[in-house]
Amino acid sequence: MKDKLILLFIILLAIIPRLLFLSNVPNAITQDELHYALDVKSFQFSGKDVLQQVTPLDVVLFNFPKSEPLQAELPYFLQMPIFFTGGFSMVNLVIPNVVIGILTVLMLYLVTGEFFNKRTALIAAILASINPWMIFISRTGYEAGIAPFFFLLTLFVLLKAKDNKILLAIPVSLLAFYSYIGTKIIFIPIMVLFMLYVYFFVNKRKFRTQYIAVFIFTVLITLLFFIQFKHFSLSRNDEFLLPSNPEIVRQVVSFRQATIQNPFLSVFDNKYLMYATVLTKNAFNALSFNYLFTGADYFFMLGVHGLFYYIDGIFLVIGTVFIYLKNRKVLGLLAAAIFLGILPQVFHNPDGNGNFAPHLSLAVPFLIILVAVGLDAFLSKFKKDKLYLATAAILVVYTLAFINFMYIYFYKFPIQEGTFEVQNRILAKYLSLQETNNPITIYSTNAKLAFREFIFYQNLYTSKTSSIINNDLKNDKFVYKNIMFRSCNPNIKETSALTIVDLSCTLLPNLPSVKIVQLKDSGNRYFIYNDKVCKKYGLKNYVSDLKLSDFSIENLSSQKFCQAFIISN
């Protein structure tokens, strides 16, 4: 009963930071998150994607909508129940990830419980519920947020199943395979790792036939995907790093040019060695203490917080040492899983510098298990009377760290200009305030994205408009009623109509304008010419005094919106 109550508390602990202010932070959606929304809605109204080429069944068979670069399959289906019953909104977009993020906490509890005692499992669940990365990614629409759950579920099924029930791993692992494009390249090795561990150390070399069956399935599904993948026009295969990558070749050439003549030139400065060096660099970058605990990357809050808390780092070290002492087989499994978890990033970046946090998402739960083991080992050093004191001290430190993270996330992250950019959301709101039917033109460096985000933020994709919007997208026409989104054009002319121009397009210096700016420094992003909506309010010269509630942008009154986000200088 006590354990169940604790588990309930952990679920609550997981729910709160994942649901709080969900429509306000993150302050915007990214192109990657928008990927699924329109197609899912189109499936609802027409049974096919926006280009009217692909059905949901096709997606299952790796025939993807061709409007976007290739992404994973499962998110289409996870978003269907939400978008079929509700419209577009910041909350609806991320609800599937939020739910699965909470389930991941539970799954981590179950998996950890299979290797260690209940206390370690509870600690792992608590750590997962407040882990900065897991909270962050659960509050986005990124597929990286759902993949860990399905991989952990696969591991759990394999750990528990005996005899023919082992075959249950086939449908479960299929979901894992469908969950994230980034982890497809490690699907076979991670399945082999899980099965080898279970076969040798859990089921003691029994049920070989069933494991072979699962293995054959694993290979077949991967082969099927890669056969389809090669034929897909936007296949992203240039994102898989090979020695022939132009960046690798460029680096070799530049090194050879700046080297003193010596007999080892071709031995040490060739593309294979460079390739090996870049892969190793990527691996080290991903596991860098600095990266994990201090600054992370531009995707994750621009380096102001790590994917973990500082204190996690201490327990990670203790946990590693402890498992090394107590159970090297589990250490081998966890270390191998962490290593495989970073491979999507290792084989992605040809520069050998920096990380993209979503590519590492599979490594995070296994790192959390190590941290939990370390924390449990630390606490087990105390006897009963001092245990309460030690637990209280740890609780205080983690509470402070958690509150600090939450503060950074809710109060600093929305101002940053990183992966999430709020300008198109502000633009969409501004356009929604126009009450006349006069023509409005928006010139943008990415008119398609601005248009699609406008449709999303204003929830304009309905049964009535879907066919028109689909048709427009098919013909690369980005028009909604009197609002036209166009690519930058050197011949933009001064008119009396409302014209909005991206900073990177040709501007109209002779016309007075108000601006949509970036929040961190009020740097211009869109120039609004012939504004009639906001000019009647006293606009500021730069963005200041924003509050968290201001990021419920769609619900702001026109005065509040203009005074908060539109600048006159």
Next chain:
Amino acid sequence: MKRFLKLNFPLILVILCALFVRLVFLNIAPIALNHDEVTFVENAKAVFLTGKDLSGTWSPLSLTPISYGFPMSELPFLLVSPWGIFPSTLFWARLPYALFSAGLVVILYFIAQKLFGRKQALAVGLVAAFNPWGIFLGRTAFDSPLAVFFYMLSLLLILHLNKKKILFVFIPLFIAFFSYIGTKIILVPFTIVISTYSYILNKRKDTLYYSLLVIATIILTGIFMISLFSHNTGQRLSELSTPFSSSVAKTVDQQRSLTLNSPLTPIFSNKFEAFTSEFLHKYTGIFSTQYQFFYGDSDQHLSLWFHGYFYYLDFIFLILGYCALFTKNKKAWVLLTALILIAPIPAALYQKDSIYVTRGVLIYPLFILLIGFGIYTFVDYFKKYTKTAIVIILTLIYLLLFLNFTNIYLFRYPMYNSEGVDFSSRLMANYVLLASKSTEITVYTNEPDALFKDFLFYDDFYNRGNTKIIAKKFKAHDFSLKNVTFKTGCPKDAEVKTGEPIVVAVSSGCNSGIIYNTDYKVIPQLGDATPVYKIYFDNICKNFGLKQFVSGLNLQDFDLKNLTNKQFCEDFILNRR
């Protein structure tokens, strides 16, 4: 003798390896000394010849920082002064530092022998001998490796001494304290940790002597802190970060301007939070795998940029060694953990960007101990024949990694980062020497004292006969000798009209007057031929076919003294593009 060699074969092997990799090509690699190194080397020579620095105003025995120029550590000038007897060449200048570096390898060997065992000591010794940090820093003339040498010597001594002899440990601690300004702050915690460990190992005897040792270091640090306010080291005190530093206040202001309005702001964004956050950020930075294993420091004087201070494979053995040590020797594990936790403190308290390779220098010998232990544990896991095979495979892998490091260090580093060692100043000194044989030559630069020291060093002009003259010149800020003058500012039109050779540092920004429209040749940085010095009215290279880019260099080309004028000009002096 045979028995001695047989008994001490591992140690002899380690010493030979350490010496070989630190001494081979020492006369040409690195290809020059940077300004700080020249300051150490030339002042050490002055200490040898006169007992005082170049300006004749400061003695290292005063235990105050050098008074001429930027305050630097106190004792290195004295420690390497005996080498002042030798001519000023790259080899002799770096030799004492290389020997100290090799000495550190030996110290680590004996520490490992005491802490882990004899076989483990061989592994540690070999790791230390071939460690990139040890080789790279060991072949420079910087002070931080000297400090770490004496810190580790203290550890070695305290592990072996008992009773009154424990107090002898104060000698290396004292030298360590005055050898490098960046690690003074760790003297007390370092002494407490090693004394406590030794005390426990010594079955809790000799309490008095251990306590006296700790008290002595506290007093030494206290006296130093008080003296800070009376001499020029005080200006370096402002480099330390505290919650009350102006830089922290600035950070808070910036943070607040980039935060949504909230009643929580004063709680979460204040000086103490900013200081703690920055401290933790810098403190943990030392454990960055990118920093230690791949890129090294961003400071061009202290890193190869394309190689870290360890080999990639060391990472695995570092983790393994750390875990394995816990199982095999918990006390040693606690000792090394405590020292590792102390090591980043100076870097974390430094206001500017943390330079871990100098301010966190203590971490390197500690990591080397753990890596060596990790390798031994790994090899020892296997039995007889497999063990031999593993040793061979590991040796081959490390050999490849070492060759890769050597390739970067010897053949690439001099090209892409020639200014990391101010190579252009060496070229300038060589050019000036050649030109001044027949005519007067003036060099315009923002740092005439630094270039004057370079000139004295590279052209070996400082000797017993002119120490007084040179001292006078330094005091009078007159940086001229024979036909050569170093000045600040830009050449005046009247000087240009004389047609005598003039060298102007590009950083002087002389973009007006007749000089601006005068044709010139270039002393470049090697990697991309960017001009560092412009040579006007050249009388040395004008008759040779000069290139537009530096290319096709061999290692021997960096032995400038043995090049003909033609070779020198065609290799290193470029035509204006």
